Amino acid sequence: MISKREKLFGAIGAAAAILLFTVIMLAKNYQGCGIIKSKSAYENESLNAGASFDRASGRMRSSAPPAPSARAAAEASTDNAENIAADERKLIKTGNISLEVKDYDSSAKAIASMVSEFEGFILRSSKYVSDDNYASGDISVKVKPAHFDSFAARLDSLGRVKSKNSYINDVTEQYIDLESRLNSSLRVEKRLKEILSIKTKNVKDILEVEKELARVGEKIEQLKGRKKYLDNQIGLATINIHIDEERDIVTGSYKFLERIRYAFRGGVNAFISITSGIITVIGALIALSIYGLLFALILAGIKKFRKKQ
Incomplete structure (x- = not known):
């Protein structure tokens, strides 16, 4: 008949074996x-x-x-x-x-x-x-x-x-x-x-x-x-x-002449700009007049054709 002490040592041994097996398996999984x-x-x-x-x-x-x-x-x-x-x-x-x-x-x-x-x-x-x-x-x-x-x-x-x-x-x-x-x-x-x-x-x-x-x-x-x-x-x-x-260094008289020169140059540039603008406007008006005349002739022709019918 097995004594209580032997049963206790057997249980401790079994637990230790299970713990050792678990540690070994975890180590293998970690390494692999x-x-x-x-x-x-x-x-x-x-x-x-x-x-x-x-x-x-x-x-x-x-x-x-x-x-x-x-x-x-x-x-x-x-x-x-x-x-x-x-x-x-x-x-x-x-x-x-x-x-x-x-x-x-x-x-x-x-x-x-x-x-x-x-x-x-x-x-x-x-x-x-x-x-x-x-x-x-x-x-x-x-x-x-x-x-x-x-x-x-x-x-x-x-x-x-x-x-x-x-x-x-x-x-x-x-x-x-x-x-x-x-x-x-x-x-x-x-x-x-x-x-x-x-x-x-x-x-x-x-x-x-x-x-x-x-x-x-x-x-x-x-x-x-x-x-x-x-x-x-x-x-x-x-x-x-x-x-x-x-x-x-610019003297007074030279500075005055320079101002006149720049003013004259500015006036010429302004005159050229205005003239070119006027010419552009006149050209546009002439073109519009021609288109207007053509449009009026077409309308007159259409009306005359309808009256004949």
Whole structure:
């Protein structure tokens, strides 16, 4: 006959066996579970080099800890930007200068010669001529940041400086963040290509990986374009030059004659405008009269035809 103590130990043993079996089954289910990740999961896996492929099921599974949050990445990027030395920072330098010169064309040629001397180039230029035959315009040039101050000093010698300013835009933090995102996306792309190279019969998984690969490739191109733009802005400083041709001092008598000349020119233009308007109206009236006469003749013909009937 079994004692109460033996029954108690038997019950405890049975419970322990059931618990152990349950734990083993849960562990197997957890290890064997593998599905194609969503867009965000792809990036988190590949960034941590933790994506793997289950050959038995033909699916991806994760074997790495989760990726750091976007906030943590941004904070790390900020810390890196603050620790960079002053001579290694990413700076965009821009200057503006307004000049008054005696002759616009000669000054523009001098600026073009200076740009060649400083190994830069003219980004854009424009010229305007007023009614009283005075020229003005704008010229934007690109030079190396190391030549910025020397070039600006040479501009001062072309004429009277009306205004002058310069400013620097520090894009170090933005540049570091851009590089970090680009490198992360390149790692994701590399891992996705490795996954595609593994043979699997699961068409759905292949289509999902190819879709994600296309999205990551597009993102990489956008990041590369933005980085190239920043590199161009950092590598060359911009100087915007506004030029006004110096106006002659007008005496009282000369000013009076100029007013008469402008008044006469305005009167002639007004007379031409009025005359052309009158001619247009007369032409329109003649055309309307002809159409009216034709219409009256047609009506008279119709009435005469009806009377005969």
